[in-house]
Amino acid sequence: EVQLVESGGGLVKPGGSLRLSCAASGFTFRNAWMSWVRQAPGKGLEWVGHFKSITDGGTTDYTAPVKGRFTISRDDSNNMVYLQMNSLKTEDTAVYYCATLAPRGVFDFWGQGTLVTVSS
Amino acid sequence: QSALTQPRSVSGSPGQSVTISCTGTSSDVGNYNYVSWYQQHPGKAPKLMITDVTRRPSGVPDRFSGSKSGNTASLTISGLQAEDEADYYCCSYAGFYTYLFGTGTKVTVL
Numbered sequence: 001e002v003q004l005v006e007s008g009g010g011l012v013k014p015g016g017s018l019r020l021s022c023a024a025s026g027f028t029f030r031n032a033w034m035s036w037v038r039q040a041p042g043k044g045l046e047w048v049g050h051f052k053s054i055t056d057g058g059t060t061d062y063t064a065p066v067k068g069r070f071t072i073s074r075d076d077s078n079n080m081v082y083l084q085m086n087s088l089k090t091e092d093t094a095v096y097y098c099a100t101l102a103p104r105g106v107f108d109f110w111g112q113g114t115l116v117t118v119s120s
Numbered sequence: 121q122s123a124l125t126q127p128r129s130v131s132g133s134p135g136q137s138v139t140i141s142c143t144g145t146s147s148d149v150g151n152y153n154y155v156s157w158y159q160q161h162p163g164k165a166p167k168l169m170i171t172d173v174t175r176r177p178s179g180v181p182d183r184f185s186g187s188k189s190g191n192t193a194s195l196t197i198s199g200l201q202a203e204d205e206a207d208y209y210c211c212s213y214a215g216f217y218t219y220l221f222g223t224g225t226k227v228t229v230l
Contacts, residue, residue, distance in 0.1 A: 037166075037221075044123060044224040045158070045166065045209050050217070061217045064121070097165060104154040104172065105213035110165040 002026040002109045004098045009114030012088055020083040020114060022098030027109075030054065034074055034081040035101040038094035039113075046094075050101050051081060065091075088118045124149065124210055124222035131228040132200045140225045142193040142210030148220055150191035154213035157186060157195045161206045169208075170195060197227070205229045 008020040022034070035050035049062035051072045060072050071084040081098060095113040102108060125143040132138040142149065142157075149155060155173045158166035168177055170186040173193060183198045193212070197204050210222035 045160075045211075045221040046123075047211075047219040047221060052217075063218070102171075103217070104152075105211055105219045106154075106156050106168065106171045107158070107166070107211070108168055108177075110167070112165055 002100070004100070004109060004111035006096065006098050006111045006114040009096065009116045011117045011119065013120055014088060014090055014118055016088050016118070017084070017086045018088065018116060019085070020096055020098075020116070022081045022083075022111060024079045024081065024098075024100075027100070029079040030076040033101040033103060034072075035099050035107065036072060036081075036083045037097045037099055037107065037110075038092075039097070040091070040094045043094075048083070048096070052103075056103070085116070088116075090118050092116065093118045121148075121214060121218065121220055124212060124220050126208075126210060126222040126225045128223075129226040129228060131230055132197075133230045134200055134202065136200050137196060137198045138200060138227060139194050139196045140208055140210075140227070142195070142212075142222045144191050144193075144212055144220065146191060148212040148214040149188065149193050151215070152213045153188065155186065155188060155193040156211045157184075158209045158211065159204075159206045160209065166209065200229055202229050 005023045036048040069087045074081045097113045098111040099107040157170040160166045173188045
């Protein structure tokens with residue numbers, strides 16, 4: 001059974017930093033593209049970024065609003081993916097989901113999400 | 121890049137059919153057969169319902185179907201059931217390994 005478990009959310013002040021973690025199990029992690037998707041309160045889903053599998057190049061892509069501020073990394077030895085968020089803004093307030101991603105845009109499996117609140 | 125456009129809400133009685141549209145541009149929906157649909161119940165994570173415009177993953181009821189014409193994709197729920205009441209989001213590949221979600225549609229079962 002595929003399981004994705006996010007952690008690390010919380011309250012942070014504007015300009016601050018936070019690192020989210022996602023623990024994966026139940027599939028061959030090293031072959032998976034791992035992504036982050038967020039959902040602001042009462043709003044829709046937004047793709048944040050992803051980290052391709054090493055065999056597919058091991059590179060990252062990000063949505064424009066987070067480029068230069070957010071960094072996704074992965075640890076294939078421990079089946080973990082991370083989202084480092086710097087220079088946080090109030091508009092980054094959202095539930096952040098970890099999800100597996102097929103390159104053609106299929107977010108197959110999702111975690112339960114972790115809430116990040118950016119507020120003074 | 122702007123979010124794909126979906127109607128804010130649709131509704132139907134049990135047993136009826138409802139269709140949700142998802143309108144993009146020739147750079148995303150119109151250029152790739154890579155549209156997926158997700159169902160989200162309140163307080164829950166999204167669930168994959170349709171991939172590649174028309175394909176249903178294992179375990180998804182066959183009353184859910186997808187289609188596409190030009191820059192608009194659609195999700196149809198036939199034989200509406202109470203448990204289908206949820207928010208639905210489309211998603212399209214937009215090139216250069218970027219992805220766009222729709223604005224979301226609330227389906228209400230009357």
